[in-house]
Amino acid sequence: MVEHEDEQSDDENHEPTSFLTKYVWSQDHKVIAVQYSLTAIAIGLVALVLSWLMRMQLGFPGALEFIDEDAYYQYATMHGMIMVIYLLTAIFLGGFGNYLIPLMVGARDMVFPYLNMLSYWVYLLAVIVLTASFFVPGGPTGAGWTLYPPQSILQGTPGYEWGIILMLTSLVIFIVAFTMGGLNYVTTILQARARGMTLMRMPLTVWGIFIATFMGLLAFPALFVSGVMLLLDRVIGTSFFVPEIISLGDPLAYGGGSPLLFQHLFWFFGHPEVYIVALPAFGIVSDLLSVHARKNIFGYRMMVWALLAIGVLSFIVWAHHMYVSGMDPAFGFFFAITTLIIAVPTAIKVYNWVLTLWRADIHMTVPMLFSLSFILTFVFGGLTGLFLGNVVVDVPLSDTYFVVAHFHMVMGVAPIMIVFGAIYHWYPKITGRMLHGAMGQIHFWVTFLGTYAIYFPMHYLGFVGVPRRYYSYDEIDFIPESAHDLNAAITVAALIVGAAQLLFLYNVFWSLRKGEKAPANPWKATSLEWQTPQTPPAHGNWGKELPVVHRWAYDYSVPGAEEDYLPQNMPRQPFEKSGAHDPHDDKPVTDLQESDK
Amino acid sequence: MGQKSVESASGNPDNAGAVDQLVADWSSDREAFKGVSWGKSMMWIFLLSDTFVFGTFLTGYMTVRMSTTVAWPNPSEVFALTIGGTELPLILIAIMTFVLISSSGTMAMAVNMGYQRKPKQAAYLMLATAVLGAMFVSMQVFEWTKLIHEGVRPWANPFGAPQFGSTFFMITGFHGLHVTAGVIYLTVVATKVLKGHYEKSGDYQVVEITGLYWHFVDLVWVFIFAFFYLW
Numbered sequence A: 001m002v003e004h005e006d007e008q009s010d011d012e013n014h015e016p017t018s019f020l021t022k023y024v025w026s027q028d029h030k031v032i033a034v035q036y037s038l039t040a041i042a043i044g045l046v047a048l049v050l051s052w053l054m055r056m057q058l059g060f061p062g063a064l065e066f067i068d069e070d071a072y073y074q075y076a077t078m079h080g081m082i083m084v085i086y087l088l089t090a091i092f093l094g095g096f097g098n099y100l101i102p103l104m105v106g107a108r109d110m111v112f113p114y115l116n117m118l119s120y121w122v123y124l125l126a127v128i129v130l131t132a133s134f135f136v137p138g139g140p141t142g143a144g145w146t147l148y149p150p151q152s153i154l155q156g157t158p159g160y161e162w163g164i165i166l167m168l169t170s171l172v173i174f175i176v177a178f179t180m181g182g183l184n185y186v187t188t189i190l191q192a193r194a195r196g197m198t199l200m201r202m203p204l205t206v207w208g209i210f211i212a213t214f215m216g217l218l219a220f221p222a223l224f225v226s227g228v229m230l231l232l233d234r235v236i237g238t239s240f241f242v243p244e245i246i247s248l249g250d251p252l253a254y255g256g257g258s259p260l261l262f263q264h265l266f267w268f269f270g271h272p273e274v275y276i277v278a279l280p281a282f283g284i285v286s287d288l289l290s291v292h293a294r295k296n297i298f299g300y301r302m303m304v305w306a307l308l309a310i311g312v313l314s315f316i317v318w319a320h321h322m323y324v325s326g327m328d329p330a331f332g333f334f335f336a337i338t339t340l341i342i343a344v345p346t347a348i349k350v351y352n353w354v355l356t357l358w359r360a361d362i363h364m365t366v367p368m369l370f371s372l373s374f375i376l377t378f379v380f381g382g383l384t385g386l387f388l389g390n391v392v393v394d395v396p397l398s399d400t401y402f403v404v405a406h407f408h409m410v411m412g413v414a415p416i417m418i419v420f421g422a423i424y425h426w427y428p429k430i431t432g433r434m435l436h437g438a439m440g441q442i443h444f445w446v447t448f449l450g451t452y453a454i455y456f457p458m459h460y461l462g463f464v465g466v467p468r469r470y471y472s473y474d475e476i477d478f479i480p481e482s483a484h485d486l487n488a489a490i491t492v493a494a495l496i497v498g499a500a501q502l503l504f505l506y507n508v509f510w511s512l513r514k515g516e517k518a519p520a521n522p523w524k525a526t527s528l529e530w531q532t533p534q535t536p537p538a539h540g541n542w543g544k545e546l547p548v549v550h551r552w553a554y555d556y557s558v559p560g561a562e563e564d565y566l567p568q569n570m571p572r573q574p575f576e577k578s579g580a581h582d583p584h585d586d587k588p589v590t591d592l593q594e595s596d597k
Numbered sequence B: 001m002g003q004k005s006v007e008s009a010s011g012n013p014d015n016a017g018a019v020d021q022l023v024a025d026w027s028s029d030r031e032a033f034k035g036v037s038w039g040k041s042m043m044w045i046f047l048l049s050d051t052f053v054f055g056t057f058l059t060g061y062m063t064v065r066m067s068t069t070v071a072w073p074n075p076s077e078v079f080a081l082t083i084g085g086t087e088l089p090l091i092l093i094a095i096m097t098f099v100l101i102s103s104s105g106t107m108a109m110a111v112n113m114g115y116q117r118k119p120k121q122a123a124y125l126m127l128a129t130a131v132l133g134a135m136f137v138s139m140q141v142f143e144w145t146k147l148i149h150e151g152v153r154p155w156a157n158p159f160g161a162p163q164f165g166s167t168f169f170m171i172t173g174f175h176g177l178h179v180t181a182g183v184i185y186l187t188v189v190a191t192k193v194l195k196g197h198y199e200k201s202g203d204y205q206v207v208e209i210t211g212l213y214w215h216f217v218d219l220v221w222v223f224i225f226a227f228f229y230l231w
């Protein structure tokens, strides 16, 4: 933060030339975005493979002999943590955030490119530390992704020797990396927009990423602090979270700590985290729907306020994850109410997406398919969330497969669908090539139908009481035979879905060289990133002149226009009557632009 | 920044009320905080995030203090120094707090000098701030040493609840790290100011940005002081 080059002037845009400065130690937000995404996908693949292994054990117990009880817990923990933090958070904010923010608001780069570069390298360090835990004595931690003490730091939990230490260290490093990046994203959006780019003209993608990042800056501190405290408990023997415990007749050296405190701190981070991965998806899906349905987003302002309301509310619902923790039942009452309230802005968003599609010119492109599946999956998972938000329903369902099905639908599958949709949508801008359409269609249909085959039956498993985080159900009498058959079927579906992701990766690499050459604006989209002079955009994004923005990002199918869309940087046309679409029409921003130049 | 904002040209800022002005700024293009540099806005946002870090630390402290089963030691006794035969409760901490608050004063003067474009004075005042900060840290080291000699450890405490030692070392340690980082930060910026690094642009806002961080660290101390020593 010591370096203090203020707003860049155009002439100091020296372009890096050597391979190293261009692609490795790059300060260009576009390169950093790709680095972030590739790293996140790479570690995400590990999490995917772990899910196959878990599914093999659940569907065909004992078929893979190297999976013992400890290994199963370790797989589940690493799978969950990687998916939530190191894949989804990193790819939405570090990946899409980095790539899209400067391009969509019309900036040349992030405000502090050097800090931005550091953010990626520190993130990579966090990933390396995390991966290292697979290779230390005792292996990675098996404490569950929630890492609840006391068990996570006591003997008997796999990985208690080194795994838990590395996990916590890696999380702390990740938070440092996220903070460096997040400060950049927020400042860029607030202070470095193009002429004419008001906040209420920003594409919803930018809004979603903006609010999610801001939430991250306020929520990650709780994980940071609880991580540090847990680390101290484990390493130097403080007792923040561990009460008096008699283990095998001997009292442990701990005493007087509060395990509930950890749960509160963890979920004060953990619930906003759900929205940290959901809000960018909300934003992106709004833009994908609008572009591929050739229609303006319905209720733009409402969408922005709903994002904001969700962001604020999500900080006061955290204890709905703790109904069975033994906290004061009065809390349960309060948190159930706030949880149900948060459904209101969320429902507004869903209505607006659907209304955007109403009588629209829907193009069934691959990004559109993924967007539609997002709405379906998100609504599905959201509805079961409403059930679980009520204490009386949650108590019997808590820690069953119903919960697993719920959170995979709402924060696993739904955001991942948007990650895919977004990659199919922006790949042409990033690489200059189109992704292969037929491969994309296969990828979509297998993934979409497959995830329903996986998670739909899990709701049923939850109802019959199958508990989650179990290595084996063989000796549990109340579980009916049919549940075992169902588990086998789910495993088959999971493996097929997994294979489809390999097809996707193949497509990404194949298209890089063999893909059809992409025009500058293949989807005829209005937002600024499609209006760059070069595709892929060059260093500095805009050539000599920065773009000037004249309208919001949703002028599609405008009556009287030659093309069916008007890019954001197109000046007002004679045929446009005032007050048509732009939420800012009452303000003379556009007209002043020209005179002010 | 010299960029004329598009929006402010449309209204008459002198007549507009503060709320109208706020709305106008936020609905304008380019920047939401008019005339605030990138570095300064980023520092503000960082401090907001850091507030949550310290807030969580202190919340954790309060919870642990209430949940622990052993009695909490009396701070007036634990933090007393015996000087010339008399036991003076909280004397060291009073001096430390005084030193740190004074450093906020010198910092504020440095910012003022920066805006008056008196780089020499600004730099020296920043260095004075850094010296006061270093004094604070050394007194903290002294306090830690004393407590450790008396047998207080992060995991143990002869005066009562072991959590007293845990939270004390953790939170004052984390704050002390912030002060130490601030001393380094101040020294670096002061050196740059002295070398004339900002003469060309004539923009000494960097002094204010450093000051924001420093005042924040002081403010946090006030809370730690109240919660640890007065409760």
Ligand code: HEM
Binding pocket: A051, A052, A054, A055, A076, A077, A079, A080, A081, A083, A084, A088, A143, A144, A145, A146, A404, A408, A411, A412, A413, A416, A454, A467, A468, A469, A470, A494, A497, A498
């Ligand atoms: C094909 C995709 C996936 C499959 C087959 C899968 C499968 C599984 C399985 C079998 C478990 C362990 C359940 C248990 O024993 O309790 C699990 C846990 C979990 N998964 Fe997934 N998963 C997938 C994708 C995802 C994604 C995209 C996310 C991102 C949010 C995610 C997040 C989690 C979390 C947070 C847990 C809980 C871990 C724990 O209990 O500590 N999963 N998953």
Ligand SMILES: [Cu+2]
Binding pocket: A270, A271, A274, A317, A318, A320, A321
């Ligand atoms: Cu939640």
